[in-house]
Amino acid sequence: MLVVLHFHQLGYNALSIALLFLFYEFFGVVTNLVGGWLGARIGLNRTMNIGLGLQVIALLMLTLPTEYLSIAWVMAAQAFSGIAKDLNKMSAKSSIKSLVSSDAQGTLYKWIAILTGSKNALKGVGFFMGGLLLNLLGFQGAMWFMLAGLCIVLGCSLILLKKDLGVASTKPKFTEIFSKNRSINILSAARMFLFASRDVWFVVALPVFISKELNWDHWQVGSFMAAWVIAYGFVQSIAPMITGKKSGKTPDGFSALIWASLLCSIPLLIAQGLDSQWILLGGLGIFGAIFAINSSLHSYLIVSYARNEGTSLDVGFYYMANAMGRLVGTILSGAVFQLWGLEACLYISSIMIFLTVLISIALPRHTQLVGY
Template sequence: MLSDGALRMLVLLHFNALGFSPVQLAWLFLLYEVAGVVTNLAAGWLAARFGLAATLYAGLALQIAALLGLTLLDPAWGIAASVVFVMAVQGVSGVAKDLAKMSSKSAVKLLAPTEQGALFRWVAVLTGSKNAVKGLGFFLGAALLALAGFDAALWGMAAVLAAILLAVVLFLPAGLPGRVSSKESWSGWRSRDLRVNRLSLARMFLFGARDVWFVVGVPIYFQSVLSDGTAEGRREAFFLIGGFMALWIIGYGAVQAMAPRLLGGKAQPEAAITRKAILWSGLLVPIPFALALAAWAAGGPAPWLTGTLIAGLLLFGFVFAVNSSVHSYLILAYGSAQRITRDVGFYYMANAAGRLIGTLLSGVSYQIGGLGLCLATAGLLALASWLAARRLAPDRDGMA
């Protein structure tokens, strides 16, 4: 997660400084998100056949390959060739990240204690710490770009990740499950549980609502405000933008870890947590719409708009984090142990599809209508997530 966040910020800021448009920047991450959709479908099946340790090793190895691959980028190439090459390498990175994430999340279901509330606590801690580390990666990527440059940063991260892979191979606990018993074939990729399918739909729109501003729109707005166009100004902007994105992700992770306490206690029945998932999904909807109105009222970059944007996005992050943590608990609560890797894989496929939708709409909406349209689009996706979450209500289809 550290290298994933660092690589994303490194690529975004480096290619924005080279003059890539918002749509071109979105294209750089397109295959990364497409790879996430495919990988999460395949990863559940692969883990069921070959074991969670194997998919974890594969994820780390592929991330090293992606980092080294980007060092081959030639500045003499044209924009079209550069975009295609970086898209392909980012696709490998997307596969790597989702293999590692699916492995860790599935292991929690199989290893967590069985007493009531234990699964929610374990999921909250894992998800929160994962995103806190990813947030540090955002700052690390921006800092490495400013201090060491693009190529040196890539080589350094690849070396560190290689050492981590070696340590994981040598010291991985023996209790991590191997192959998961399952009689289902590849054709059983879609869950038979309506709750899993509905939760996955809500998750898709939730992450679309985040990434539609997170991937391109807001970072590019901040760079236009913070950089004066000089080399020194760009370096300062890299630090400030990376710092904000890191703060947002770290705060998001911290809130996720505290979600069981924020929601009123650890040992709550599944139905009560489902109702709270619906409530918190609705609380997210007005925030991006309010920020879009502020952006349209400002008519362009302004100090008060920047301050409002920072405060509003931190509030968005708080509510989003609670939603995300509850979703991460519910997918493991709904999923059966016999096909947990398949259900988690399907759920994270929807998660990746949401990021794909958000990535595409981020570049397009910012190019067409600027920051205001970007944030309004986030509001529409948050609304769609709430409507999907309402179908999780415990009294639907006889669910308890």
């Protein structure tokens, strides 16, 4: 948010600002693929600390005077930031597998949901914090403020975390970064289309449409998007209560199939009512809630499916597919919206969700939960 607002103030056009984030998304694909292998070899705490260190470097790069912040320089900083983010996310989610007993699947689901939901809620808080810090401290001041906080976190991580967390007993070969587990491959494919279905209309098309067609000010657009992401994260964190925790059931592939099916028609319905902002905003709320449950289910299933030895390899491969979906969705969001508008983005979103549903049919089920 800081980068978007600051470079918008400097007069950069929308395409130039979008290019600043191209490497951020691209390196998410690469990092998740390689990061899982790295975590299995050197440990999840070390992988996470490398991510924190790279984020420190990225912020330091952006503390330079404005005249030195060329597009190429900021793209490089964002590349480091993208690598850092995915090393941290992969390490944190993989580590839960090591910290929770293998026979406590309900507990595993609960902590995965809390971690995923809180991460996304804080992402929403970041929308507000970016604007606030820019107003109070300026761009460079905001960078130094975040650097100070991040260095404290890195110090605590170096001192407090277990050194051997997540290290595989045998060193995996680099060729093992591609999963050989059929369930994980199916889930990864479903995840890719699921996240592409969101970002194809949410990332670029929606905020531009709201700004141009509904005549919202920038602060209104940013505040709405932030509130949506925070609410999305909250629903993710309580997903276990919605999907069967009270009955003592844990989700399986059938659960993912049902919730993906519920999501499929929502973009189509929104597309039919784009002339009403209440249908658009209400539909976005319903889409966000059901999408959040789908995302939380997937996040639990990948950790559940992952091997006990070298969990990060499987989780990394899965989040590589997630990042690929986001990259494809982001590119399509700008291109399709520019050519055919938001309605076309919503139609493509429904097609991608339908593909998610078809893929989810092949996800494994627990026999005792077939009727769930």
